[in-house]
Amino acid sequence: MADAAEPPDVRLARVSKSYGTVAAVRELSLEIPRGVFFSLLGPSGCGKTTTLRLIAGFEHPDAGEVYIRRARVTGVPPYRRDFSMVFQSYALFPHLTVAENVAFGLRMRRRPKGERGRSISEALALVKLAGFEARYPRELSGGQQQRVALARAIVVRPAVLLLDEPLGALDKLLREEMQVELRHLQQELGITAVFVTHDQEEALTLSDQIAVMRNGVIEQLGPPRAVYERPETEFVASFLGASNLLAGRVTDGSRGSKVVVEVAGYRSSVSGTNGAGEAVRVAVRPERLRLGLAGEPGVAATVREIVYRGAATHVYLESAGGPLLAYLQNTGGAGQSVRPGDRVTCSWEDEAAVLLRA
Amino acid sequence: MPARSLQSLGWALALPPVLFLLAFFVGPLLYLLYVSFHGASTSDLYNAELTLANYAAIAGDPFYLRVLLRTLETAAAIMGLCLAVGYPVAMLVAKLPRRRREIASILLLLPLMVSNVVRAYGWVAILGRRGLVNIALGKVGLIDAPLALLYTPAAVVLGLATILLPYMVISIANTLASLDRRYEEAAQALGAGPIRTFLHVTLPLSSPGVASGLLLVFLLTLSAYVTVTLLGGPPSKLLVSLVYDNVVSFQWPRAAALAFVLLAVALVVSALILAVLRPGRVRGRGR
Numbered sequence: 308m309a310d311a312a313e314p315p316d317v318r319l320a321r322v323s324k325s326y327g328t329v330a331a332v333r334e335l336s337l338e339i340p341r342g343v344f345f346s347l348l349g350p351s352g353c354g355k356t357t358t359l360r361l362i363a364g365f366e367h368p369d370a371g372e373v374y375i376r377r378a379r380v381t382g383v384p385p386y387r388r389d390f391s392m393v394f395q396s397y398a399l400f401p402h403l404t405v406a407e408n409v410a411f412g413l414r415m416r417r418r419p420k421g422e423r424g425r426s427i428s429e430a431l432a433l434v435k436l437a438g439f440e441a442r443y444p445r446e447l448s449g450g451q452q453q454r455v456a457l458a459r460a461i462v463v464r465p466a467v468l469l470l471d472e473p474l475g476a477l478d479k480l481l482r483e484e485m486q487v488e489l490r491h492l493q494q495e496l497g498i499t500a501v502f503v504t505h506d507q508e509e510a511l512t513l514s515d516q517i518a519v520m521r522n523g524v525i526e527q528l529g530p531p532r533a534v535y536e537r538p539e540t541e542f543v544a545s546f547l548g549a550s551n552l553l554a555g556r557v558t559d560g561s562r563g564s565k566v567v568v569e570v571a572g573y574r575s576s577v578s579g580t581n582g583a584g585e586a587v588r589v590a591v592r593p594e595r596l597r598l599g600l601a602g603e604p605g606v607a608a609t610v611r612e613i614v615y616r617g618a619a620t621h622v623y624l625e626s627a628g629g630p631l632l633a634y635l636q637n638t639g640g641a642g643q644s645v646r647p648g649d650r651v652t653c654s655w656e657d658e659a660a661v662l663l664r665a
Numbered sequence: 666m667p668a669r670s671l672q673s674l675g676w677a678l679a680l681p682p683v684l685f686l687l688a689f690f691v692g693p694l695l696y697l698l699y700v701s702f703h704g705a706s707t708s709d710l711y712n713a714e715l716t717l718a719n720y721a722a723i724a725g726d727p728f729y730l731r732v733l734l735r736t737l738e739t740a741a742a743i744m745g746l747c748l749a750v751g752y753p754v755a756m757l758v759a760k761l762p763r764r765r766r767e768i769a770s771i772l773l774l775l776p777l778m779v780s781n782v783v784r785a786y787g788w789v790a791i792l793g794r795r796g797l798v799n800i801a802l803g804k805v806g807l808i809d810a811p812l813a814l815l816y817t818p819a820a821v822v823l824g825l826a827t828i829l830l831p832y833m834v835i836s837i838a839n840t841l842a843s844l845d846r847r848y849e850e851a852a853q854a855l856g857a858g859p860i861r862t863f864l865h866v867t868l869p870l871s872s873p874g875v876a877s878g879l880l881l882v883f884l885l886t887l888s889a890y891v892t893v894t895l896l897g898g899p900p901s902k903l904l905v906s907l908v909y910d911n912v913v914s915f916q917w918p919r920a921a922a923l924a925f926v927l928l929a930v931a932l933v934v935s936a937l938i939l940a941v942l943r944p945g946r947v948r949g950r951g952r
Contacts, residue, residue: 365850385853386862392854398847402869402946411865412855443946463855 314377315340316467316499317362322371324357330593331357333523334371339467339501339516346502348508350546355503358520359469362501364388377467391460392469395476397452398521399444405431405455406440412463430462433492450481453653458491460556461496468493470502474509486512507547511535519543536592539664544590551593551631552663557585568662571606571628573654579662588663595659596633598622598651605652608630610645624653701921711918715717719922729907733930736903739818739825740886740934746826747882748875751833755874758834759841766842773831782830785895788817788824792896816898824896829885833878840874841867873944880935887931904930 777898
């Protein structure tokens with residue numbers, strides 16, 4: 308991680324970009340310190356790809372400034388910026404061999420021939436493709452092409468590595484394997500990475516920092532655990548994994564940083580500063596929902612459906628406030644013995660409940 | 666419909682054109698080849714004896730070799746001119762949005778609707794002894810006597826290049842327009858400026874369009890007759906002119922042999938263009 312004197316590898320300062328009347332990115336600011344794996348996560352059209360292309364210089368902001376390391380690069384063409392990029396379609400040059408593809412950036416940077424050869428071998432070894440030098444992209448599988456694209460990008464040792472949904476075209480198994488390798492590679496090289504994805508699991512697996520984007524702004528920024536466990540908005544709570552969104556009311560607002568919230572008669576003490584009597588929204592993750600017998604403290608609900616998912620059992624419930632979802636871990640032993648139609652109560656530990664911003 | 670009967674339907678549909686080609690192209694071609702191995706006859710198409718005399722005469726006569734060389738030079742000049750002028754135009758056309766690109770293609774094809782004879786006479790009016798250019802230069806006082814512009818190889822090159830240019834432009838523009846923009850972005854991301862992106866990525870990736878453009882221009886140049894005759898005159902005869910001359914002087918077997926020399930030239934040069942540009946490598950096969 309960066310020490311205080313070092314500038315962030317990437318900095319956006321109140322950057323805006325519109326296409327016609329559609330605002331793709333709105334006054335977006337962010338700083339990415341050295342060595343951080345930073346994910347831009349959001350649904351399509353949220354502005355994550357535009358943000359990446361603004362850093363690359365393929366798009367130029369209508370307002371705001373872009374910095375890479377110490378250089379202000381706003382208005383600087385892509386080929387004069389210190390970055391490299393992996394595209395979703397890989398964009399390997401079809402008329403060049405694997406070695407020539409990897410050599411491309413080194414040639415453009417006019418590195419001497421001997422050094423080039425060494426760097427290419429190193430990069431290909433890193434992505435486990437030594438021996439593939441003379442192949443053409445068409446002769447490789449999707450996963451292998453992906454590795455070549457990665458080797459081509461890291462071989463130039465850029466200040467920042469931009470990744471535009473690079474794993475999107477791979478099948479599930481390969482994608483998970485590549486996630487691990489990508490993360491390993493990024494940490495080994497200590498390279499700063501900006502990763503665009505709409506896949507929340509991928510973002511959680513890979514990132515040091517996640518910026519959840521929506522409508523051209525960052526809804527929440529933080530490490531995966533914070534973003535997942537303490538979502539600030541309804542959008543973040545439901546986009547990143549599943550969430551039970553509950554309507555409640557603050558009954559006691561005078562406990563410092565905690566307030567007491569009542570949801571369908573069930574009270575919990577939650578972080579917040581809202582005043583008494585205020586209507587609020589509370590998010591509880593399905594895996595944090597506990598099921599109890601009818602009559603125990605909690606939100607009364609009826610079991611509607613039970614889906615066995617291997618590691619967990621998903622229990623769909625109906626309460627007066629709307630549908631609820633609980634994940635019960637299948638830890639063996641007696642197991643959960645709820646059946647559809649059962650009347651139960653849903654409760655949670657205080658720290659499992661999160662007050663959402665309106 | 667089951668796959669099998671669908672397949673036989675395909676064969677049934679393909680049969681008439683295949684038969685047509687066999688009857689009216691492959692058959693006559695083979696017959697022509699047969700004719701080319703005979704001597705001329707005063708009463709028939711050819712005489713009975715088999716001979717290599719026609720090919721021997723063509724190979725041994727410096728006149729034919731000179732014309733063959735001139736044909737290749739003229740074609741090379743036309744291809745070069747079309748490529749040099751056509752590529753930049755194709756780049757502009759390819760950058761247009763789809764609808765405008767289609768309109769541009771139609772505009773490019775518009776000149777082809779004017780007969781080559783009319784266009785050739787247009788050039789005569791411009792390049793002739795009392796044509797536009799000579800009158801203008803004379804008026805300005807740059808020349809005392811009219812320049813011999815017409816009936817030169819240059820006139821043929823100019824005339825044919827303007828006719829064939831659209832083929833080159835459209836063929837390159839189509840390839841450029843279908844190129845994934847990510848290739849250029851990838852090059853830029855790796856530090857290549859516009860010129861090096863063009864040289865190392867765009868140009869090689871457009872080789873299929875360049876190759877098909879060159880092939881079209883070359884083959885159409887080889888078979889051009891009207892423009893060559895009207896603008897080149899007797900001093901700038903090309904291979905096709907010789908075929909015609911032999912036909913009208915009833916040297917049918919010699920004409921047939923020349924036709925096959927022409928065909929051989931077409932095949933060899935086409936193979937050369939493909940071997941040098943290797944359009945297949947863009948599909949990643951590396952050939």
